[in-house]
Amino acid sequence: MRTVIFRTIAPYLAALMVLFSIFVLLRGHNEPGGGFIGGLIAASALAIFGIACGVASVRRAIVFHPMGISGFGLFIGALAGVVSIFRGQAFMTSQWLIFDFFDVEVALSTPLVFDIGVYLVVVGAIGSIALALEERESD
Amino acid sequence: MTPAVIDDTTLYAVLAPFAAAVVAPFLTRLLKHNAAWPLALVPALIFLHFVGFIEPVSRGETFVAAKAWAPSYGINFSVYVDGLSTLFGLLISGIGTFIILYAGGYLKGHPQQGRFFSFLFMFMGAMLGLVLGNNLISLFIFWELTSITSFLLIGFDHLRAASRRAAIQALVVTGGGGLALLAGFILIISATGEIEMSVLLGSPDIIKDSGLYLPIFLLVLGGAFTKSAQFPFHFWLPNAMEAPTPVSAYLHSATMVKAGVYMLMRMHPLLGDTVLWTTVLPLFGGVTLLVGTILAVRQTDLKLMLAYTTVASLGLLVMLTGTSHEKALEGAVLYLLAHSLFKGALFMVAGTIDHEAGTRDVTKLGGLRKAMPVTFVAACLAALSMAGLPPFIGFIAKEVLYYGTSNIEDPGQLGVIITIVAVIGNALMLVIAAAVAMKPFFGPKVDTPKQAHEGPVLLIAGPVVLSVIGIILGLIAHTTGMLFVGPTLSSLLGEFKQIDLHLIPTELTPVILSFTTVGLGIALFTQLDKLRDFIASVLKAIGWGPDQGFDQFVSGIVRFATWLTRLLQTGKMQTYMLLTFFFTALAVLLPGYLTNSFPAMPKLPEYRFYEWGILLIAVLGLFAILVARTRLTAIVSLGVQGFAVALIFMMFGAPDLSFTQFMVETLSVVILALVMTRLNLSPRDHRTVPARLLAGVVAVAVGLGLGLTLLSITQQPFDSTLSVFFTEFSRSIAHGRNIVNVILVDFRGFDTLGEIAVVVLAGLCVLALIRVRTKPDAVLDPPPERTGQSQNAEAR
Numbered sequence: 007m008r009t010v011i012f013r014t015i016a017p018y019l020a021a022l023m024v025l026f027s028i029f030v031l032l033r034g035h036n037e038p039g040g041g042f043i044g045g046l047i048a049a050s051a052l053a054i055f056g057i058a059c060g061v062a063s064v065r066r067a068i069v070f071h072p073m074g075i076s077g078f079g080l081f082i083g084a085l086a087g088v089v090s091i092f093r094g095q096a097f098m099t100s101q102w103l104i105f106d107f108f109d110v111e112v113a114l115s116t117p118l119v120f121d122i123g124v125y126l127v128v129v130g131a132i133g134s135i136a137l138a139l140e141e142r143e144s145d
Numbered sequence: 146m147t148p149a150v151i152d153d154t155t156l157y158a159v160l161a162p163f164a165a166a167v168v169a170p171f172l173t174r175l176l177k178h179n180a181a182w183p184l185a186l187v188p189a190l191i192f193l194h195f196v197g198f199i200e201p202v203s204r205g206e207t208f209v210a211a212k213a214w215a216p217s218y219g220i221n222f223s224v225y226v227d228g229l230s231t232l233f234g235l236l237i238s239g240i241g242t243f244i245i246l247y248a249g250g251y252l253k254g255h256p257q258q259g260r261f262f263s264f265l266f267m268f269m270g271a272m273l274g275l276v277l278g279n280n281l282i283s284l285f286i287f288w289e290l291t292s293i294t295s296f297l298l299i300g301f302d303h304l305r306a307a308s309r310r311a312a313i314q315a316l317v318v319t320g321g322g323g324l325a326l327l328a329g330f331i332l333i334i335s336a337t338g339e340i341e342m343s344v345l346l347g348s349p350d351i352i353k354d355s356g357l358y359l360p361i362f363l364l365v366l367g368g369a370f371t372k373s374a375q376f377p378f379h380f381w382l383p384n385a386m387e388a389p390t391p392v393s394a395y396l397h398s399a400t401m402v403k404a405g406v407y408m409l410m411r412m413h414p415l416l417g418d419t420v421l422w423t424t425v426l427p428l429f430g431g432v433t434l435l436v437g438t439i440l441a442v443r444q445t446d447l448k449l450m451l452a453y454t455t456v457a458s459l460g461l462l463v464m465l466t467g468t469s470h471e472k473a474l475e476g477a478v479l480y481l482l483a484h485s486l487f488k489g490a491l492f493m494v495a496g497t498i499d500h501e502a503g504t505r506d507v508t509k510l511g512g513l514r515k516a517m518p519v520t521f522v523a524a525c526l527a528a529l530s531m532a533g534l535p536p537f538i539g540f541i542a543k544e545v546l547y548y549g550t551s552n553i554e555d556p557g558q559l560g561v562i563i564t565i566v567a568v569i570g571n572a573l574m575l576v577i578a579a580a581v582a583m584k585p586f587f588g589p590k591v592d593t594p595k596q597a598h599e600g601p602v603l604l605i606a607g608p609v610v611l612s613v614i615g616i617i618l619g620l621i622a623h624t625t626g627m628l629f630v631g632p633t634l635s636s637l638l639g640e641f642k643q644i645d646l647h648l649i650p651t652e653l654t655p656v657i658l659s660f661t662t663v664g665l666g667i668a669l670f671t672q673l674d675k676l677r678d679f680i681a682s683v684l685k686a687i688g689w690g691p692d693q694g695f696d697q698f699v700s701g702i703v704r705f706a707t708w709l710t711r712l713l714q715t716g717k718m719q720t721y722m723l724l725t726f727f728f729t730a731l732a733v734l735l736p737g738y739l740t741n742s743f744p745a746m747p748k749l750p751e752y753r754f755y756e757w758g759i760l761l762i763a764v765l766g767l768f769a770i771l772v773a774r775t776r777l778t779a780i781v782s783l784g785v786q787g788f789a790v791a792l793i794f795m796m797f798g799a800p801d802l803s804f805t806q807f808m809v810e811t812l813s814v815v816i817l818a819l820v821m822t823r824l825n826l827s828p829r830d831h832r833t834v835p836a837r838l839l840a841g842v843v844a845v846a847v848g849l850g851l852g853l854t855l856l857s858i859t860q861q862p863f864d865s866t867l868s869v870f871f872t873e874f875s876r877s878i879a880h881g882r883n884i885v886n887v888i889l890v891d892f893r894g895f896d897t898l899g900e901i902a903v904v905v906l907a908g909l910c911v912l913a914l915i916r917v918r919t920k921p922d923a924v925l926d927p928p929p930e931r932t933g934q935s936q937n938a939e940a941r
Contacts, residue, residue, distance in 0.1 A: 038883065098895050118890075127901040131905055132812060135816065
């Protein structure tokens with residue numbers, strides 16, 4: 007598997023995939039995409055990077071333990087639901103903040119935060135499974 | 146009389162100990178054992194709060210207070226204050242005050258003293274909640290909390306195996322009984338429609354008339370008998386003496402074990418005075434009384450002697466409650482009060498002796514009266530009350546209960562039998578009282594492991610105060626009757642009652658019975674050693690007791706569980722998969738077959754050439770799996786099929802679904818391939834032809850079944866309400882054009898939250914499984930039966 011070509015291309019490919027996954031995540035509310043699919047793309051990026059360059063370098067690159075990322079995702083997902091409680095609305099009622107930024111309409115919302123949470127959960131969980139399975143391969 | 150509604154102070158009085166439990170560890174870190182002084186203020190204040198109830202309650206008034214907890218289920222945190230709960234509240238908080246002080250001295254310098262205080266306070270709160278509980282469900286919760294805190298306290302010294310066993314045993318027995326009680330409560334609620342005790346007590350015949358009296362009676366008894374250690378469930382209580390002495394004095398003599406008696410007394414107006422009640426309760430109570438006293442004589446450990454007499458006293462209380470005779474019930478109330486005082490004091494005395502002399506074996510103690518004069522006096526006063534001698538409260542209790550039992554009018558001579566049992570039991574109790582109070586203090590000075598001297602004030606305050614109260618209550622018998630016994634008796638009878646108590650007996654029969662008891666007791670005491678040897682030899686001859694029975698029961702459960710697990714979990718993946726899919730096939734095919742409702746074959750539409758192309762790819766992928774030489778090829782071919790499905794999604798206007806399907810398919814192939822290499826499976830599939838055929842048949846059945854299910858679903862008329870709603874409001878309410886995403890993160894976001902929580906948990910579990918496999922020991926050390934199989938599998 008570890009051919010020179012693959013090893014050379016894999017980091018760029020993985021970086022592109024992560025970038026693409028974020029694009030997919032952010033456009034998800036209006037176009038095909040979203041947190042889940044974005045998370046899957048990012049997780050496969052991690053898997054590819056791991057197969058090509060070893061699990062250790064992936065772990066270094068993502069800094070945190072993937073399960074930690076996953077847990078953080080669940081945390082902010084739940085937190086996004088709590089916001090509405092402070093405004094006296096039911097849990098998980100969506101809150102929107104729409105403003106103009108250099109003449110571009112920007113829409114920030116709790117569903118977006120929630121979707122980011124989903125993304126992180128999926129990246130973390132699938133990524134950590136894939137990495138853990140790859141790790142054994144190398145030893 | 147309808148109860149008056151009062152403010153929430155009493156509710157806070159129940160919760161105050163829980164707050165103290167939070168503060169205790171920090172305070173103990175700050176003040177060391179002296180934290181006992183400020184901490185003891187909490188129960189002391191609660192005691193004062195209950196003192197305020199004495200006067201109105203003695204006039205026959207009752208009170209309720211409530212806060213809504215889960216109102217949709219009718220569950221409230223509510224209290225009911227009457228004579229019975231006031232008496233218990235006073236005992237719990239009053240004795241609790243001295244127990245906290247005692248614990249300060251007893252565990253002085255113990256590294257976990259703060260935790261110990263914390264547990265004690267939690268128990269105190271739970272016990273108060275129990276005896277004041279008005280709402281049946283919240284009462285049950287407090288009931289179970291007392292079991293749990295008792296578990297924590299018995300197992301406080303958790304490094305010793307004996308402590309752990311005793312703790313688990315107590316939890317299993319009392320917790321199991323608690324479940325019976327819960328079932329009984331639920332039956333009461335469903336039979337009467339009432340959940341508040343005060344309402345139930347307002348119409349006393351409501352349960353007897355409901356037709357569910359028998360099951361309710363048995364279930365409540367199940368809870369009460371286990372908690373109050375009635376034979377044959379008595380064995381956990383002596384074992385609970387593994388706990389530090391403050392716990393034995395507080396939980397396992399003065400308060401918690403009386404919860405069962407409390408429940409019987411509380412339920413007496415509702416369940417009592419039936420043939421069943423007056424037969425079952427005296428029977429079990431009487432047997433417990435005799436068994437308890439006989440086993441107590443057998444012991445040489447001070448705490449165990451006291452523990453078995455506690456079992457006996459609880460038996461006596463149950464027996465008296467079971468007579469439903471007014472005078473005998475009065476005796477029960479008096480004895481309950483007397484017992485809490487003298488037994489609490491005696492346990493603390495035993496603990497002080499143990500603490501100062503280094504042993505609590507009576508055969509190794511003697512001549513301590515000079516070294517520990519205050520403890521000696523306290524022990525004597527408490528023991529005289531226990532022995533039932535004037536002028537102590539114990540004496541009055543015995544007089545009244547003898548008067549009651551000897552006046553029961555029953556054609557079957559029940560009264561006579563109960564009286565004889567009571568006399569024998571009390572005589573033996575006198576023997577123990579004498580042994581506990583005299584053996585360690587009189588006679589020649591014996592060398593003890595520690596040089597004995599008087600305990601500090603923290604240790605001796607409790608026994609002194611409690612035993613002195615025992616004599617004061619006896620001297621002011623009339624007031625005791627008016628303020629404590631009368632109101633409590635009113636609760637038991639369900640009608641207001643005032644009683645007139647005298648220290649000087651006015652009837653002849655009880656006096657004769659008392660003399661008989663004392664005479665018999667003294668005679669037996671002189672022969673104590675012979676009696677002990679005799680009982681020991683008899684017990685040895687029997688050789689089996691409920692305590693061993695408990696061990697056999699537990700190991701039986703473990704054996705059964707092992708057998709069942711071996712049966713269901715063969716450890717072979719193939720078997721699991723085959724069974725799972727076999728039953729899946731059964732589940733999807735059987736209903737259609739039984740109701741003969743398979744869907745009609747739909748008319749095939751005209752396919753375009755590229756649609757045929759995709760179908761061809763799917764079929765080719767399937768074919769490739771079947772003929773694949775190696776497993777890796779098969780896995781990749783499986784991916785081909787999944788991609789074909791993704792293409793179909795794409796064509797029918799579901800880009801999101803298709804997108805996800807592509808990714809899931811890719812990742813599945815990658816992860817399956819990784820798992821393959823990790824498990825070191827042989828690259829080829831070596832199953833025999835019959836095994837392959839069987840798997841093939843099951844696979845086809847599952848595919849057929851799921852296909853048919855899908856067909857029949859699509860042939861149902863389509864309800865478009867939801868689709869219309871989502872299409873209409875996705876943009877206007879949720880500001881999103883991608884309906885799928887809007888549903889996921891907004892409309893049904895709560896579902897997604899649950900799902901991502903599952904994803905995180907699944908990730909953790911998979912990680913844990915992978916980690917297990919990486920440890921070589923774990924792989925090389927599977928259960929013995931499986932080693933052969935897995936080696937065979939690898940060899941093949």
